[in-house]
Amino acid sequence: MAEFKNPLSWSISKSTVLHYCVKKYYFSTYSNHLKNLDIQLRNDAMVAKNIKSLAMWLGECLHDLMSDYLHLQKNNQNSAENIKKIKILLTEKMDRDFQISKSRDYGKYNPDTKFGLTEHYYKENIDDLYIQWKIAMFDSFDKFCESELNFQIQQYFQDPQNSIFIEPKEKNFDSMKIQIDNIPELMWINVFAQPDFGIITADKKYIIYDRKSGKVPQKDWNSISDQLKVYAYKILQKIGLEKMDDFDAQGYEVFLKWIEKFGWKITKQDLLDIEQKIIDDVNVQKNFLVNKNVEANIPMESVVFQRTNDPYKCKDCTFYRVCEELKKYEKFHDMGEVQMPKVEEVEYLDDDFPF
Ligand code: SF4
Numbered sequence: 001m002a003e004f005k006n007p008l009s010w011s012i013s014k015s016t017v018l019h020y021c022v023k024k025y026y027f028s029t030y031s032n033h034l035k036n037l038d039i040q041l042r043n044d045a046m047v048a049k050n051i052k053s054l055a056m057w058l059g060e061c062l063h064d065l066m067s068d069y070l071h072l073q074k075n076n077q078n079s080a081e082n083i084k085k086i087k088i089l090l091t092e093k094m095d096r097d098f099q100i101s102k103s104r105d106y107g108k109y110n111p112d113t114k115f116g117l118t119e120h121y122y123k124e125n126i127d128d129l130y131i132q133w134k135i136a137m138f139d140s141f142d143k144f145c146e147s148e149l150n151f152q153i154q155q156y157f158q159d160p161q162n163s164i165f166i167e168p169k170e171k172n173f174d175s176m177k178i179q180i181d182n183i184p185e186l187m188w189i190n191v192f193a194q195p196d197f198g199i200i201t202a203d204k205k206y207i208i209y210d211r212k213s214g215k216v217p218q219k220d221w222n223s224i225s226d227q228l229k230v231y232a233y234k235i236l237q238k239i240g241l242e243k244m245d246d247f248d249a250q251g252y253e254v255f256l257k258w259i260e261k262f263g264w265k266i267t268k269q270d271l272l273d274i275e276q277k278i279i280d281d282v283n284v285q286k287n288f289l290v291n292k293n294v295e296a297n298i299p300m301e302s303v304v305f306q307r308t309n310d311p312y313k314c315k316d317c318t319f320y321r322v323c324e325e326l327k328k329y330e331k332f333h334d335m336g337e338v339q340m341p342k343v344e345e346v347e348y349l350d351d352d353f354p355f
Pocket residue numbers: 021022023024027307308313314315317318319320323
């Protein structure tokens with residue numbers, strides 16, 4: 001493989017954005033290429049790409065707290081005093097970050113200070129909301145600590161024969177990456193996936209947890225989420241696809257605010273389905289690349305990435321301002337023979353549910 005730094009990649013969140021709005025996929029994946037049109041537009045897009053809503057940020061903070069808490073349990077250090085300490089440290093960090101976001105100049109892109117909240121970017125006053133939701137976030141954590149589910153999880157830590165994985169707070173992209181060299185369509189593609197929490201028992205049962213901080217969504221609960229399927233598929237890729245028939249895995253979605261848990265046995269069909277979804281998505285993603293070259297991963301011109309027709313999606317979109325600005329450049333673009341690749345649209349982004 002030629003030495004390209006950023007070959008085409010796939011993850012469940014990239015897939016969701018692709019099917020939510022193709023233009024949003026462009027901004028979140030290829031904003032840097034806007035420098036060929038206008039450097040200020042590129043900088044504005046980079047700012048928008050790195051900010052997040054208050055709800056999403058608090059969800060991430062809750063994930064960090066859970067990660068710290070589970071590490072305490074794993075190391076047998078989960079005394080009340082230590083739990084109080086991790087809560088205080090997180091509160092201090094959150095308050096500092098909130099102030100940074102509030103006083104930041106969003107007109108400039110600074111690669112060293114990327115953090116910001118969408119609401120501050122749009123000059124909304126969210127001081128009261130922050131306090132209210134921060135309390136709700138810590139309540140969720142306390143509820144989880146007292147729950148039957150936490151008691152069950154503690155049992156896994158008691159058995160020294162179990163191997164336990166806890167997602168670290170700092171993202172490690174190398175450990176998240178799967179390179180799939182046994183499927184021709186996925187050669188050279190980086191597939192990213194990392195479960196929040198997983199257990200391998202002594203008799204080779206795999207138990208995977210995906211924590212959610214938002215509301216329990218209205219959806220068909222008879223089927224397992226793609227996110228859990230892809231985590232299981234990653235494990236299978238590691239231990240060998242030939243073990244698919246005997247692979248014994250269960251996946252759970254845990255909604256921390258309500259301590260509701262939905263679980264499934266992961267079947268062979270689930271694994272085949274997610275493999276096919278990755279292949280289908282990657283084939284769509286390739287259509288947006290110059291010469292379909294996945295190693296170089298250079299996008300076609302921005303005009304090829306179509307906008308959603310759903311105004312509701314634009315209303316809360318971080319890229320709204322940049323997207324409107326880009327229209328001016330695209331207005332007179334001669335599309336010539338270029339075909340816009342077709343992408344099936346979904347209605348929701350998974351992480352859009354309010355905290
Ligand atoms: S503003 Fe609308 S069209 Fe533009 S990226 Fe966002 S969702 Fe897509």
